[in-house]
Amino acid sequence: MAEKITYPHDRFDDVPRRPRGARRIGAHRVIAKPRYFWQWLTTVLVLTVLLTAGGIFYLTVLGNPANNLAAIAEQSEKDQAEKAAAAKKAEEDAEKAAAEKAAADKKAAEEAAQQQAAEQTINPNATVSVLNAAGVSGLAASVGNTIGANNFGVVQLVTNAPERSATSKVVYVDQADSEAAQALASELGTEAVFDAVNYAAYNSQLVVVLGADYSGPGAL
Known part of the structure; x- marks a missing residue:
């Protein structure tokens, strides 16, 4: 059995009771019921x-094999491009x-050649042809x-060679003159x-x- 609801005394309790059969006039107390209709309607809408949008998305994107294949192909091309770029960078x-x-x-x-040349000493007294x-x-x-003029040696003979040569050189006939030959060759820009x-x-x-090929000091 439902519990009887009681209220504090107010002006509605002072309204005189109507005679039996008389039409009731005046205000009366009523319990207001909460209105959830619009809340339910909004939730349903x-x-x-959301369900409609999800269904459309699934049908047009996820549910379409062509789109899936296109996405896979695109990803594959992207991966290949990245690998090619990485390989090219590694090669570079x-x-x-x-x-x-x-x-x-x-x-x-x-x-090393400069150091070697620096260690070699010109022999200003070496005889030169x-x-x-x-x-x-x-x-x-x-x-x-x-x-x-530069004291690279003592020139005792200037003449024509018995035959033409495409390359220049400084020749030494005694191993003791190796250092002097290397030094003179370095000054003239040729080899000993x-x-x-x-x-x-x-x-x-x-x-x-x-x-x-001679283009060193004194070249014409």
Whole structure:
């Protein structure tokens, strides 16, 4: 049995009772019932919209095999592009490292050559013969004057070589003159070569052979 509801005394309790059969006039107390209709309606509408949107998304995107295949293909292309870019970068890095190593090796070789040249000493008293094997008139005399003016040696013979040569060199006929030959070759921008047979007849410690490639001091 429901519990009887009681209220504090108010003006509604002072309204006189109506006679039996008379029409009731005036205010009366009533319990207001909460109105949930609009709340339920709003909830239903929101859920309907969400479910409809989810269904459309599933049917158009997730439920479409063509879209799935396209997405897979796109991802595959993206992965391949990333791998190709990584491989290219690795190749470029390797080429850069190789170039840097080659440059470092070249620099080290040049420094070693400079150090070696610095350790070699010109012998200003070494006898020198200068041979023109380039066919350029006056070349041997010009280089001979340069050697004498710079105290690179004592020039005792300036003449034409018996045959033409494409390359230049400083020949020494005695191993004891190796250091002086290396030093003179460094000054003239050529190389030193030991030959005790073909150049001994010039009776000089050093024989400068000026070939067609000569471009050092005194070149014409």
